[in-house]
Amino acid sequence: MRAPDRNKILLQVEGVSLAFGGVKALTNVSFDIIKGEIRAIIGPNGAGKTSMLNVINGFYHPDHGAIAFKGLTRARMQPFEASRGGIARTFQNVALFKGMSALDNIMAGRTLKMRRGLVWQMLRYGPALAEEIEHRHRVEEIIDFLEIEAIRKVPVARLPYGLQKRVELGRALAMEPDLLLLDEPMAGMNLEEKEDMSRFIIDVNLHYGTTIALIEHDMAVVMDLSDRVVVLDHGVKIADGTPDEVKRNKGVVDAYLGVPH
Amino acid sequence: MIALGQFLEVLIGGLMTGVLYSLVALGFVLIFKASGVFNFAQGAMVLLAGLALVRSLDLLVARDFALWVAIILGIGFAAVVMAITAWLIERFAVGPLVNQDGLTLFMSTIGVTFVLEGAAQMIFGSDVYPLRLFPTDVWLLFESHFPGGILVSKLDVWGALIAGILVAGLAIFFQGTKTGRALRAVADDHLAAQSVGIPISWIWFVVWLAAGLVALVAATVWGTKLGVQFSITFLALKALPVLIIGGLTSVPGAIVGGLIVGAGEKIAEVFLGPHIGGGIEYWFAYVLALAVLLVRPQGLFGERIIERI
Numbered sequence: 001m002r003a004p005d006r007n008k009i010l011l012q013v014e015g016v017s018l019a020f021g022g023v024k025a026l027t028n029v030s031f032d033i034i035k036g037e038i039r040a041i042i043g044p045n046g047a048g049k050t051s052m053l054n055v056i057n058g059f060y061h062p063d064h065g066a067i068a069f070k071g072l073t074r075a076r077m078q079p080f081e082a083s084r085g086g087i088a089r090t091f092q093n094v095a096l097f098k099g100m101s102a103l104d105n106i107m108a109g110r111t112l113k114m115r116r117g118l119v120w121q122m123l124r125y126g127p128a129l130a131e132e133i134e135h136r137h138r139v140e141e142i143i144d145f146l147e148i149e150a151i152r153k154v155p156v157a158r159l160p161y162g163l164q165k166r167v168e169l170g171r172a173l174a175m176e177p178d179l180l181l182l183d184e185p186m187a188g189m190n191l192e193e194k195e196d197m198s199r200f201i202i203d204v205n206l207h208y209g210t211t212i213a214l215i216e217h218d219m220a221v222v223m224d225l226s227d228r229v230v231v232l233d234h235g236v237k238i239a240d241g242t243p244d245e246v247k248r249n250k251g252v253v254d255a256y257l258g259v260p261h
Numbered sequence: 262m263i264a265l266g267q268f269l270e271v272l273i274g275g276l277m278t279g280v281l282y283s284l285v286a287l288g289f290v291l292i293f294k295a296s297g298v299f300n301f302a303q304g305a306m307v308l309l310a311g312l313a314l315v316r317s318l319d320l321l322v323a324r325d326f327a328l329w330v331a332i333i334l335g336i337g338f339a340a341v342v343m344a345i346t347a348w349l350i351e352r353f354a355v356g357p358l359v360n361q362d363g364l365t366l367f368m369s370t371i372g373v374t375f376v377l378e379g380a381a382q383m384i385f386g387s388d389v390y391p392l393r394l395f396p397t398d399v400w401l402l403f404e405s406h407f408p409g410g411i412l413v414s415k416l417d418v419w420g421a422l423i424a425g426i427l428v429a430g431l432a433i434f435f436q437g438t439k440t441g442r443a444l445r446a447v448a449d450d451h452l453a454a455q456s457v458g459i460p461i462s463w464i465w466f467v468v469w470l471a472a473g474l475v476a477l478v479a480a481t482v483w484g485t486k487l488g489v490q491f492s493i494t495f496l497a498l499k500a501l502p503v504l505i506i507g508g509l510t511s512v513p514g515a516i517v518g519g520l521i522v523g524a525g526e527k528i529a530e531v532f533l534g535p536h537i538g539g540g541i542e543y544w545f546a547y548v549l550a551l552a553v554l555l556v557r558p559q560g561l562f563g564e565r566i567i568e569r570i
Binding site: 057059078079080083084088089091095096097098099100104107108109110111112114132171172174175 | 437439442443445446448449450452453454455456457458459460461510564
């Protein structure tokens with residue numbers, strides 16, 4: 001795996017706190033994501049991992065603290081601003097456009113990249129047509145890459161779960177993101193599907209140079225894939241470091257075994 | 262023995278009326294496709310658009326504007342009114358409900374209905390206002406073949422023509438443009454749509470604007486036929502069986518559904534009515550819709566309901 005450049009911080013989470021009523025989802029969490037690395041966020045159920053992703057891509061606004069992405073600090077960011085800035089994501093429970101084909105789903109990921117006006121697109125003429133074809137090319141590349149050629153015209157609701165997750169990854173890739181957030185990309189998969197998905201994640205990181213932040217429960221996968229791991233428990237960061245460092249951390253072991261605080 | 266000429270006349274008349282039903286049904290389909298919301302307010306939007314158009318026309322004509330200038334300005338004014346309405350609805354009624362259940366959004370459109378009906382009549386008045394945008398006389402076709410010929414209303418032909426153009430435009434819009442794709446995406450999943458960079462508030466504004474403009478088109482035709490008045494909102498009720506038959510998510514379905522309802526109820530009224538006492542026209546469409554529901558719950562053209570268990 002390529003060594004990430006320590007000097008290039010892509011995303012900085014600075015003292016983020018988030019509460020829903022009386023429930024503290026995140027308390028003063030800080031960590032950074034370096035350009036080019038695979039960063040895992042782990043922790044027991046309810047640790048605040050998904051909340052953290054939701055803060056990063058603008059679904060939630062932190063009560064305190066801020067997110068700096070590419071050096072630009074923002075306290076309140078709308079989801080479409082995050083994606084415009086180059087953040088793409090997948091969801092814990094697959095969130096695809098169910099009525100549309102796999103191809104259309106991935107094309108939807110290109111929405112932000114398409115520039116031609118509505119009138120031209122409706123006339124399907126000239127520059128707009130050329131643009132549509134060009135984007136279709138990019139989408140076909142992604143379809144090849146993820147090995148889902150055979151299902152491109154199938155409405156995604158009919159696909160098995162593992163393939164749906166792949167299409168969802170494809171949609172995120174279509175955005176050509178700088179930062180890709182994966183929320184449990186391997187949940188509910190069998191061993192073979194997990195191996196495929198791991199391969200895709202590593203390839204994305206290597207070939208496209210995409211920085212990846214992922215939440216995953218399968219520790220073997222996390223330790224294999226990631227360059228650095230941040231551990232959350234009850235909304236508090238309890239460890240941050242390389243997989244080996246984290247594995248040896250007593251607090252982490254306690255959190256997973258449920259030792260009372 | 263039923264005369265062929267009479268049958269054709271009833272059939273054509275029914276089909277044409279059906280196209281006009283489709284015009285109203287289209288507004289429902291648009292919003293449903295793009296937000297997964299059944300828009301109860303479509304009938305009220307037709308009333309609002311019609312009133313805005315007819316009242317501004319009257320005013321302009323009274324000020325001695327040339328008729329064609331008045332028509333252009335009047336339609337422009339009505340379009341602006343529908344745009345403002347779309348913005349207000351997005352901002353205050355459905356916008357705050359992003360990520361909520363379809364039923365919640367449906368309830369809020371019921372509220373929108375009452376506000377629109379009240380506001381439209383408060384601002385523009387509540388009488389019956391005649392609108393004369395299209396010719397209302399008739400053609401008599403094939404007089405040499407059939408005694409008396411076949412009677413076809415010119416207004417109905419205009420309506421059919423406009424509906425055809427509208428449907429072609431909407432079909433391309435939904436299938437072939439990125440905005441159309443974004444609309445379908447928003448209908449399926451708000452969160453996922455936001456995550457790929459689709460700004461929901463903008464998309465919803467576009468949808469409500471499109472539905473408002475379709476309402477305006479429906480208002481021009483229906484307003485010419487019946488006069489612009491409160492009862493135009495009841496058209497929404499006739500659009501229901503059209504939607505059920507055609508399928509809630511299909512633009513072509515709205516058209517075919519409209520044709521079936523229009524032709525079906527007229528033929529039933531004329532040829533079946535005398536045998537069972539008449540008045541069939543008022544309920545025939547609903548019985549037809551019920552039959553379709555039993556056989557194909559998603560309608561003739563609706564998206565198949567797929568459920569993985």
